[in-house]
Structures are given as C-alpha cells and as structure tokens.
Amino acid sequence: MNAPTSFSEQEIQQTAVIVVAAGSGTRLGYGIPKALVPLAGRSLLEHALDRIQLAGCAAQVIAVLPEDEAELAAIAANHPLRPHCVSGGATRNDSVRAGLAALEPGTERVLIHDAARALTPPEVFLQVLSALLAGARAVIPVVPVVDTIKQVATDPGRQPHVTGTPARDLLRAVQTPQGFHAPTLLAAHQRATGWDRAKAEAITDDAMLMEILGERVDTVPGAAAALKITTKPDLVLAESMLPVHPSKESPMPPHSGGQQPPLIPRTGIGIDVHAVADPAESRAMWLAGLHFPEDQGLSGHSDGDAVAHAACDALFSAAGIGDLGAHFGTDRPEYAGASGTTLLAEAARLVRAAGFEIGNVAVQFVGRRPKFAARRTEADAVLSQAAGAPVSVTATTSDGLGYEGTGAGVTAYATALVYSVR
Secondary structure, eight states: OOOOSOOOHHHHHTEEEEEEOOOOOGGGTSSSOGGGSEETTEEHHHHHHHHHHHHTOOSEEEEEEOTTOHHHHHHHHHSTTOOEEEEOOSSHHHHHHHHHHTOOTTOOEEEEEETTSTTOOHHHHHHHHHHHHTTOSEEEEEEEOOSOOOEEEOOTTSOOEEEEOOOGGGOEEEOSOEEEEHHHHHHHHHHHTTSOHHHHHTOOSHHHHHHHTTOOOEEEEOOGGGOOOOSHHHHHHHHHTSOOOOOTTOOOOTTSTTOOOOOOOEEEEEEEEEEBOOGGGOOEEEETTEEEEEEEOBOSSSSOOHHHHHHHHHHHHHHTSOOHHHHHOTTOGGGTTOOHHHHHHHHHHHHHHTTEEEEEEEEEEEOSOSOOGGGHHHHHHHHHHHHTSOEEEEEEOOTTOHHHHHTSEEEEEEEEEEEEOO
C-alpha cells in the first residue's frame, strides 16, 4: 500500500495518537522508566514523538507516562508536539484505557503506539491511517517472521518438547502503531473491564482484544526500524539504524583533545546473476526474501535469491572477508537449498564477528519478473530484519535487452556500507 502524502484537515482533527510510555524498563537495566532511556543522546520518548511529528497525521497526541514521573513530563512539555500527558496504570491495558479516557469528543480514529518502538518510520503511521480511512476498523503493521517457530509443551519432570511447527509463510510479527475506529475500541475496552484477571492479562495488545470480540483486523507492511527496544542488544541495534554521530554518553578516547576521531566507513559492491530454472524443475521463486508463487524460480545451489546473495557479497566486500563462494559455495552442502534470508543473516554475523557494524545495504535487481513494486516495502522489512540493519531494494528492467530483457535470468547489484567498531 502506498501511504498518502497528506490528509484533509478534518481527517487529521478527528485522529489521535496515544503513545504508551509507562513501562518500567526493567530488562534494559538502567533503573529508570523505559521511555527515559537514552538512545544516541535523546530519550526513547523524544524519538517516538519526533516520528509522530514528521508523520503529521493527528491533531491529538496523548502520552501515557508513569505516575509522578516529572522528568518525562518535562520532556513531553518541551517537545514541539506538546502532547497531553496522563498517568498510566499497573498494566499496559490500564495505560491504554487512561489514554482513551483523554480523547477529545468527536475522535473517529486512534493510533496506539509503544514508545519502545521509538524509531518507527513516519510512513508506517501514514499507512495505518490510510487503511482506517479506507474503511478498516482495526489495522496493524506487520513484518514476515524470518525464524522457524516451534510450539512446545512441558510435561512434569521432563524437558519441554515440540508439539508442532506453524507454517512460517502464514506468520507475521506485529508492530505499532495499531490503528482503530475509536468508538469501537472504546466499546471493546469497556466490555473487557468486567473480565477476570487471568482473561484480562492474556490480552497482549489492542488488536487481540478486537479479535476476541469478533472484529476483523487488517494489516499493512511494517518496518525493520520499528523494532521493540526491550533489552540492551535492542538498544545497540536501534542506535546502528540512526545516522552516525557522537553520542552524549560516549566517552572520549584518550589523547583525543576532547574531539571524536573521524569515523571512516568502508563500502563494498556485490553482483549476483541467476538464470530462470528449467520449467521441468518446478522451482519456487524466492527473491528479496519473498516468495512469488506465480513465477518460476531461479536456478542455484541455494534458493537462487539473487537479491539476498548480492547483499551478502557487498557486505563481504566492504568488510574485506572474502566473497559469497568462499562462505556459501557449492562445497558447503549445509547451504544447499538455504533461503536468502538465512544466508544474509549469517553474512551479517560474519561481518560483525570481523569487527564491523553495518550502516546499510542497497540492492537493485534487473529482470522482467517478478512484479515487485507492490511488495517493495515488505522486502525491505524482511531483509532488514535478517541483516539487523537497513536494507533497501529497488527493481528495474533492461528495456527488453539481454537475458534480463528476454526473461531468461535476473541480475542484482548491491552496495554496502560498514564501519569498524574495534
């Protein structure tokens, strides 16, 4: 879905964003509320409010803060959005209800957003609101699940054991903001107030509440940058997604004279070519981490994902640690049939093990098929999640020239930026 660049004044006036920022942040280990934890010198709450401001999709912004938290209240008051602040409750559901209670009369749409997803791009807010304006009563941003998921059970006195493996193609990881028809969500929370404690605590987000009450929940593509910051490794990953600049918390190196040394990035280039497989092979088409069931797949030792492979090669090139063949060649039977996202995740791990962090990867592929434009955002999210860093993909044709023009194959070109962390 393409998010609109603007909304009418009435649509904005009838829309609110509730930022839930009342969490304790225990797992981050800072001893302060999560929304107050610094990320590149600014609190998570400030980052979240910045992106809401850039989206410009709501006239009302409500920040739900821990009770009697003066520092966060001051941060909110000094932010250009100047959100209306209310005190949260003992649970997330209680905090959402506190935010809902502060909605102005006539509010038609409300977006519930977690301050812990502080880097959610403005485009995600716009897509959620666009879906609501198109008629959805509940809509959530999602990204495909990269890992294989197992369902487990525990028998007394024994190790937990696997009871099933859900089909990964049907699974999605949920992000925020979650958007709702405001009167419907208010009614749903009102009905839930009478539930017993166990049933109420089983509700992990507002979309689940709507599901239980029989409401349809639609989805839009999420973004890798919208990761939930819960642990210190999450914080490190989030900082890697921001523009490189000295952090207020970063100590100066010895003999620096109070100046940060220049950070010189390294760039790499990767190119990968795969032919379309013979129709007799009936290979699945995987490209940019996505399955295109209507197209014949690409030949190759693994799944033939030329986009993911080019991204791997660019990362290896930038870090100076070999190439795709050296790490995932045909002499490595364990990678026979491996998915492109598996190889990209391993390439990113090898690059980091070599002492580098990833700035970003950009890939363009040339080919007649698959038709890609409608799934570009989805591909960006899948590959970014695999790499743990921003990955962007574009597509073009060769105007009918060469093997790409005849549909006999696909070429992918990638560039990567890494920088030393040692």
